[in-house]
Amino acid sequence: MTDVPSPQGWVRSEDAPRLPAPPNTTGPVGWMLTNLFSSPMNSVLTILGASFVIWIAWGVIDWALIRGVFTGEDREACVAVPNSGACWPYVWAKFHQFVYGFYPFDQRWRVNICFIVGAVTLATMAMPSLPYKKWNALFLLVVYPLMTFVLLTGGNLNLSSATIYFITGALLFSALVVPIAAFGIEEGIQRNKLALILAGIAVAIWLVSLFVSMPEINAFGGFISVATLINLLLLTAAAVLSIGHRASTRDIAARSALLGWVGAVSAIIAVLVLVTADFGLVQVETQQWGGLLVTLVVAVTGIVAALPLGILLALGRRSKMVVVRLFSIVFIEVWRGVPLITVLFMASIMLPLFLPEGTNFDKLLRALVGTALFSAAYMAETVRGGLQAIPRGQYEAAQALGLSYWRMMNLIVLPQALKIVIPGIVNAFISLFKDTTLVLIIGLFDLLGIINASFSDPKWVSPQTGTTGYFVAALMFWVFCFAMSRYSLFMERRLATGHKRRGI
Template identity: 50%
Template structure:
């Protein structure tokens, strides 16, 4: 007998109606441990460098904390409080703090320095914050109003002008005649060069004349007597001098450097030759030599009876020195711009200055933000060299305080240099962080 069994197959299909919840990542890949594995101990070389860094921190940080905090002296009236101390002498810093800021600037007139700092801050901060409006008005304020206001507040104003080279009696008449002659000569020279280059010679000449007109207005305002007490620059010192030199050098070196970079790439042989000579000369001379020459040698070449303020000579020397380095930084950015950008601008019918101001320079300056800020930081630190010509900047005024027998102690110099290092670090680190912020905002780097 044959039995036939029907094959009964049962098919069960499972369809998930919701996604499986994400499993928690391994504890070794998240949190502090995960960050350390990814950034500090991701490989044997990184592990070695991390351990070396930890060892250096162990050697430096604990002694620094002991000197500045644990073993420091916090109260005292004179050197006896710090004579036997093994840490920082903070009463000495407290006693000299305002001297570190103002130098020997007269006490009753220090409100003028504070007002200058305030005017500088309210003009600079809106320019640094991208979301703030009225950028053009802020730039005009910083380039036109603030320099004149700062000059009048810090010096007292009421300047008198005598002139330089015309064979006529000294006085304001001779100065203004010489001013008109210089304005005419500079405008005419630039007009001829612009016409030879095929640019808008008339528009450029009018712009130069407008600049001289603004300069004449500034001279006139500076000659007005505002009733302020005159404070000579030898009484300036401390952080005031450091900021005056640094800000002036930074503000002057960037436009001069841009002009020199464009001149070095110019098709006009005379412009290119002058730019190359200027850049190579100033780059080939140490800044300390420039300061010494401006202070000692320059007066020997001036006509009899004509002198320049020592601080003014230092400002000119620092600005020209920094502009040569700035020119090479900007030139690197110009060379990084592809040829197609130039060809596209010329295809649109743009003139040379239109092409540079609207197409080329915005891209070039964006690319070299790190180099520009690096030059600014180096310039800020190089202001300490003015001590060699008798200008007491922040470091110089700190060193001069060591001669005070009332605060002479074994740790006085260490404390003073620590304060100077901290102040310089705050300013330089702030410039560095702002540079990084602008790089990220403008997306100048290459994405990975």
């Protein structure tokens, strides 16, 4: 250090050397002093909290490992030792049921393929640095569900006339609504004149078929009424004519609408072909499914369906179109006002009473639809909260650039809104995953249900059997929920580009 005299005193001509930070402010010791022992009250709470955690941890370790029984062939191994702990031989003997339920033993390779492919695809999708994200997402959301459906059920399904009527109804809806969404109400109706005529003919044929017996032909894996196939062709023609009238011009909206409709119809045809094709697999009824398999099927289906449906409902609730807004509000409020257990009960017990005689849907399918719609209502409010957090200037800037409504939402508004509500979205996913245990009330044996059922086996009745089974269930649920929670925190850090994050 060099100091030179000046009229005012001594002036430093060089920077002072940087001194190391005090030892009690850096490293683990500094972190604990700052976060755990910063005040007398915090110190007392830290000591009490640490003592409670150590007490709980020691109790679990003592019960599960130190006093636990690890070998044996039946309940005698778990009751032979006085004051014994966890009965792990029971877990080893029943673990296959915990995972597969009553799925046939020689067919469980199909479940294993679904688990492995799903885990690998989801892991590669979750890693941001890996390429081909779009193709991976397409496989995960389109190909993988069809693959798992065929593998788990065996495919080769017989579709009833009710299913075909549902498909024709979807085509009719697309033929009438898609042009209106693409071109506006007036022009959309103008384009739909011919479609309305064809739809009227289809409805007339359907009414006649209610009173006049129509011949049936073998199609889509079963016998389908000729009237149903004619309606399918008429409504397909109506949709093509109404959407594709000017799709060959430079009308971007027309081309987009036509491409979207063609993609939807192609997907429906692909699904029909796959589910009715005979791949030589043994049919496995959903009543034989159970355990972790049912838990994952219900949870994953609900999660995948709830997010896009929730986004559409949130946009519909903020729409300026009165009918769309009222429909979204009624849907959300009705489904949010009913407990999930009531939804499952209605889907399992009451819904078949309102269907035509001889028409029935699989119990698991009804539970999946009810769970997805219930979760979508809650997801819609979560997404709506994110939409309301976006400043008005973002909408005005997008409109000033000449972006259409859907491009504005897709490119500007929704990415910001969904980033804001990541904690709420993941919270809904975790809640849905845990709510899958409610399917037991309608006779579906999920992970917790199959563990409850295993307690009735007299070979493994012991004082520690129930505690051990519930401990395994809690541990498996915690692993999945904790993984979702930590990945959401990772995505929050990665997407927090506009502000700093603290306290995570």
